[in-house]
Amino acid sequence: MAIFIILLFIFLIQDFLQVLVMGISLVPDLFLLCIIMLVLVRGGRKDKQTTLIWISFIGGLIWDLRWTNLPGLTSGFNGAVVAAAICLWYKAPVQGRTTPLFAVFAFVTQILSGMVHFVFWNVSTLAAMRQFAVQQILSLPALVILCYIFWKVSERNA
């Protein structure tokens, strides 16, 4: 329940930020990045991970209905990318599941998330490319913070 409330709060923060930068850029997908962090840092039970896959799906659907005009695009992508992240993460040896690897996962997730929306915009104008670039730059502070949290929690759980 606590995780659900935290994710709801992060979703609302992302929505609030999107209103502020509407027309300038898309905000980084903080909601998805947090879910990626939660499924990887917890390393817990499989049922928790599958619940998070579906939470990411529902969050993506609401995001689509509010911002992308393509309901199903973000939701399907979110579900698939969270599942892929879990599988690939646990494919890596235990010693290799470190903060730098998490940073790579989070960075690739953010790039893919931006690219999916960019590809589905039916106008490939300079404005759209600028929005994509700004989104990636804005995601850097969020990635640094998430990596820091991941590192701290991993240290505590070690």
Place this chain on the structure above:
Amino acid sequence: MALWDKDRKTWLHGIIALLLGFIVLWISLSMPGLHHRLVDGVNGVLYFWEKPAMELRSIISLSSNWVLERASLHERVEQLELKNQALREALQLASVVSQEPRMSYVNALVTLRYAGDWWTEIRVDKGSAHGIELGAAVTSDGCLVGRVTRVGDNYAWIELITSSTFLIAAAVDETRDLGIVNGDGRGNLRLLYIPESGRVKRGMSISTSLMSDLIPPGVPIGTVLAEEEPREGFFPLRIQAGAHLTQLYSVQIFVGRKK
């Protein structure tokens, strides 16, 4: 294969989520009515949470525009005052008492502009509860930017002049040539059905022609940029929109005339 066997359940959930996403996408594309209802529902739920952000954005935008536009507005006000004075004097000479109906507009904040439909439509935070009607003209900085196409109690969707399905009667102010303004969905505007080449020059202004009670005549649309190759005996004109269509934060929606 080992990867699949070990994490079969997780993979399965991911694949199901992806397929479900495509199914939802297909349903929403094939049932636009349901799609619009869901979009408006979600927008309605998030409206109160987003309101402070919209106000904040509007304040920031107004402050920055105020600084930039102050000088040019000063100049414009002076010109208009002189023109107004001249008109008053002319009316006094003719002994005509004029009482023009005052146009009434409602200010609305832009709450949504899809990246994929950037030049097609926007959503605003005012609706029928504020007197907005279907088909009403929408302006920004005094220039036409679109027309209301869907209205709810507290929201309205506006088709932008740059939309490829947007058609509106317009006149060249200097020559009174009539035509139809049409967008192309990519940010460009054209005035169609101009019969004679060379008559309309670059820089001439274009404004709305009398169309309906909700689109008043004389609302500026833009200025002529260039003449294009003739099509079917007519000479389309490329137009520069008068409003800043890439920076639409708030708009004014025409709600009728008041005496």
